[in-house]
Amino acid sequence: MELRDYLRGIRRHFLAILIMTAVGVGVAYAWTLVQNPVYEASADGIIQAQNTTEGQTSLSGDAMAQQMVETYLEMASWQDVADAAIQKLGLQITADQAFARIVVVNPANTAILRVTAQGSSPEDAVALAEAWIQALATVIDDYEGDGTQGTAPLTITVASSASLPTTPVFPDLSTSLIVGGVLGFGFGIAFALIRTVSDRRIRSADEVEARTNIPVVGTIPTAEALGGESRLFDPTAAGPKGTGFAVSEALRSLRTNLQFMDVDNPPRTIVVTSPLPGDGKSTIACNLALTLAAGGKPVVLVDGDLRRSTVAASMGLPGGAGLSDVLSGRAELADVLQRTPRSPNLYVLTAGSVPPNPSEVLGSGRMRKLLADLAVHATVIVDAPPLLPVTDGAVLTHQADGALVVVSLAKTTYDLLEKSLDTLQKSNGRALGVVLNKAPLKGMDASPYSYEYRREYGKAAKADAAPAVRDDHPADANLNALFGSPEAELAEERRPRARRA
Known part of the structure; x- marks a missing residue:
């Protein structure tokens, strides 16, 4: 990565x-x-001489105080001081616990000791700081005087009372x-x-091509127009922020990629399948067939999903007889081919009745001949079952020129895609390409059509809509009558070339 x-x-x-x-x-x-909040308060104690005798001056007292600062700073950490402060406040703690709550420092070049105390309340912190200074004065009298208050030459008194802290330090x-x-x-x-x-889910076309060596031939954006029972996209419907035009252009891009996939021998029979149900392969098959038919060439959409057929409902056509009936000899192909009101160039062969052995029916020689006969006259799109649950999709791919594998962006995993491609390879089927379906229009996985198109492009998309034609049951008796003679089409294509020569 x-x-x-x-x-x-x-x-x-x-x-x-x-x-x-x-x-x-x-x-x-x-x-x-x-x-439990911890508050911190500081009090200053000043060292000064007391009981000044005759001949002593304030300067000499200050000099004595400066000399004893270091001594008193060390005495402030004695256990006697801690015990005196604890006794004075009536605390239920040990001397070590008291030392953990006290810090004594001497500001530079001063005769001051600054005591910083911590307590569970502002009042406790202030009381402990002042009590520590008073306890130190008591210890000084014990060691430098006779043990009574004020008998030592020097003492320490509270010079600046601690103020109540408003916020805790912890x-x-x-x-x-x-x-x-x-x-x-x-x-x-x-x-x-x-x-x-x-994350093993498919996120981008580049990564799919790098991992599978199979080209991504289309990316279809998510659109509400492709939801519901119909599953058909209406290019005349203006979606929000260019959604309609985005889907239309994505389908046209897929059509173009298929047409130029092999210029000398383009695929005529294309199976549309997916790894699992729910990836939108039937939706892609129906809309791809309509897009190909909009190009002016005949197209036959075959519902090859004999187990769960959806093409008839998607196209708004009656079910009845279909593919399985033609293969079993119960109906003629020309009698069951139906036109859709969406396009005059699109014919639909529905699934028909459900056979007891779909895989064998789809893999039969009659199925191969049917697809070959249809491919002579039209491009054939086959909606096949998913590849992993059943073998029908792989069997149909073997009968056709190749398969488009439809995957759901940000849902289908690479494991499922690789297993599907491996299934096609084992059945001697060809994967024409991968179609990324349900690409979001916004976000990191957005399709290239996520930006908003201008109105004139949307109007151009509407102009491509095919006229509606309704003919559910063709009256002609054979394929040549339905699609025209292949020889006539070939002659028509060669006539301009001869004139130019």
């Missing part, structure tokens, strides 16, 4: 990344709510939310990359 594939995967799973980021922020916020809400968001975003990116690497 290339870097653009990973970036495409990240964009495809952008919503999941966004949700995981939001979840991370939410979890971080919830975590802050269940934590948990830090801003930091917690940032960390939660970053972790959630990271998990989202990891999720997107893992899904991208492990």
